[in-house]
Amino acid sequence: MNMFVSALLVGLVSVFCMLDSRLLGRLNFEQPLIGATLVGVVLGDPMTGLAVGAATELVSMGLVQVGAAVPADMVLGGIIASAFACLTGATAETAMTIAVPVAVLGQLLGIVFRSVIAVLGHVADAAIEEGDFKKARSMHIVVGTILYSLMYFVPTFFAILLGTDLVKSIVSFIPAWLTTGLNVATKLLTAYGLALLLSLSLKKGMGAFFFIGFLLAAYLKLSVTAVSLLGVAAAIVLMDLKFGHKVAATGGGTTALPASDDYDPLEDDE
Helix, strand or coil: CCHHHHHHHHHHHHHHHHHHHHHHCCCCCCCHHHHHHHHHHHCCCHHHHHHHHHHHHHHHCCCCCCCCCCCCCHHHHHHHHHHHHHHHCCCHHHHHHHHHHHHHHHHHHHHHHHHHHHHHHHHHHHHHHCCCHHHHHHHHHHHHHHHHHHHHHHHHHHHHHHCHHHHHHHHHHCCHHHHHHHHHHHHHHHHHHHHHHHHHHCCCCCHHHHHHHHHHHHHCCCCHHHHHHHHHHHHHHHHHHHHCEEEEEECCEEEEEECCCCCCCCCCCC
């Protein structure tokens, strides 16, 4: 397998993994472990891909995307590092030296592309006001998907085709002031994202549950999992109280009547 074909296959794998959360419904292909393993499969060395993917997954466990914040792209880093290990015979530890700078480059590309794609939303809004729904649909589904695919395919393809040293050179060439500015911007976006989430949680009828969850975690030292399970249980009970049925006695037995005051006897209950 020549280098061009290898670069093409790895580029397609990166696009497939990227489309997971944006088009396929998040089937967990957008995980460093899965992406790196798929690269190993297409390059004929799945065990090396699995080893690199496991090492990259351990690093990515501490990275959390909150709101519009963009963490280091360990998926892209794992894919290119896996290809590097499979093509050169390097160990997983050696491959990790290229995964980190590639992940940083992916982070910077993600910030730039998200800024560009934000324009598509305004174009779609204008198209909807004009009644051009086909154009609006294309902005969201077609154009956005193509741009995101190029964001992953282009750097992956050329990194494999031209060598990983090129990626390291690009990362080292980026001035410190630009990197610092982008990092500051991501922190501001994180705060903005949390503020948006809080604005939804503190609406009428939701604020009490937010503070109950906070008190359970702060004073009873319950884990996030425990608080989440309590929330699910509370939701089930409240749904039953709001939408459940009460049994009313009739002459020939019992009849289920909705608890809601908006019940319309002419509606066909199923």
